[in-house]
Amino acid sequence: MSEVGAAQAADQPEISFDGDPLALERQVCFALAVASRSVIALYRPLLEPLGLTHPQYLVMLALWQRTPRSVKELSAVLQLDAGTLSPLLKRLEAAGLLVRQRDAGDERALAVTLTERGTALREQALRIPEAVVRRLGMSLAELQHLHESLTRVIAAANAGDPDSGERP
Amino acid sequence: MSEVGAAQAADQPEISFDGDPLALERQVCFALAVASRSVIALYRPLLEPLGLTHPQYLVMLALWQRTPRSVKELSAVLQLDAGTLSPLLKRLEAAGLLVRQRDAGDERALAVTLTERGTALREQALRIPEAVVRRLGMSLAELQHLHESLTRVIAAANAGDPDSGERP
C-alpha cells in the first residue's frame, strides 16, 4: 500500500473545507479547461478518419463558411493567434486541403483558399456534430443553454481586453 | 469591413437555426475552446508575479488541498495525462515549490511534496480568485450556474470512456 494518498487529516486548524476559495473543484477555470479537453477528446476518433485535429477542424469550419480568407481574418473569427495559425495552415496545405498564396491586391496578406479536396471533405464532416451530440447524451436544450453561457463568459473575458471588444 | 455575419433570421424555435450544422458560431466545442483560452488568459497577468502558468496553478491548488500526492493521484484529480504532468512537475521542482521523491512504501510511485516555499505561495494565490471574478464582471450566481453546466458536460463526456466512470 502506498502512503502517498492517505486520507485527509482531521486536524486542519486554518482555512477549512468548503470555505476555501482555492478549492480545486470550485474553480470555473478548472471546469472550463477540463470540459474543453474532454469534449475535444470526443471529437478525436471522429476526426481521425478525416485526418484532422480539432483546431484544424475549426479552421475548416471557418473556411467552409467562406473562402478565401486571410490569416488575420481567420485569427479574428477563431480567436486564435496568427503565430498559432501559421504552422497549422501549412499542415493543412501539406494535406492538400487548401492553398496559401499571397493576395494579389495586397502582397502582405495571404489568401487561404480551399482546394477541391478541402471543399469535398465537408460531406464527411457533416456527420460529426450529430455523432458528438449522441455520444454526449445531453439534451439539445441543455447544450444550447451551455452555449449561451459560454458566449457570455467569452464576452465578459474579452470586455476589458485591448483586442476584441471595447469600442469607444 | 466585411459583411461576414449577416444577421440571423427572426426565430426558428425547432431544429436547424440557420440550416448549417457546421456553422462555426453554433459549435459548443468551439465556444468551450475559446472560453477556456479566454478565461485562462485572464489569469496570466495575475499568475505571472507568482511565477506560475495556469496548469501549474491548478497543480498547486491540488497540492495545497493535500500533500504529498502521487502522479497517478494528481492525474486523476486534474484529469491530466501522466505524460503531461511529468515535465510540468519537474519545472515546479526546479522552481523550488515541490520535491519529487520515490514513495518509501512503493518505489514505483512518486511522492510529490510541497516545499515550505510552495506552501507559502498559497498566501499570494488567495487574492487571485476574487481578482478574476472582478475582471470578469459576472455575477457569482451565473458563474456558479456555469460551473454546474460544465460539470454535467464533463460527466457526460467521460460517461462512455474507458477511464473515468463506467464500472459494470
Add this chain to the structure above:
DNA sequence: CACAATCATTTTGTACACTAACCAATGGTG
C-alpha cells in the same frame, strides 16, 4: 519621391496535451 510608421505574416522559444513506446517495481500464480 524618400522614409518612417504601420501592417500582415512568419519565426523563435517556452510550455502544455496526447499517443505510444518503454522501463523498473510489484504482486499474484503455479
Add this chain to the structure above:
DNA sequence: CACCATTGGTTAGTGTACAAAATGATTGTG
C-alpha cells in the same frame, strides 16, 4: 520462488498556444 502480466512513471514525437522579435509590403507625411 521463479514467471510474467500489471502498474506507476518517464521519454519521444507531433501538434497546438502564446509572447516577442523579425521580415517584407504598404501607406501617410513631408
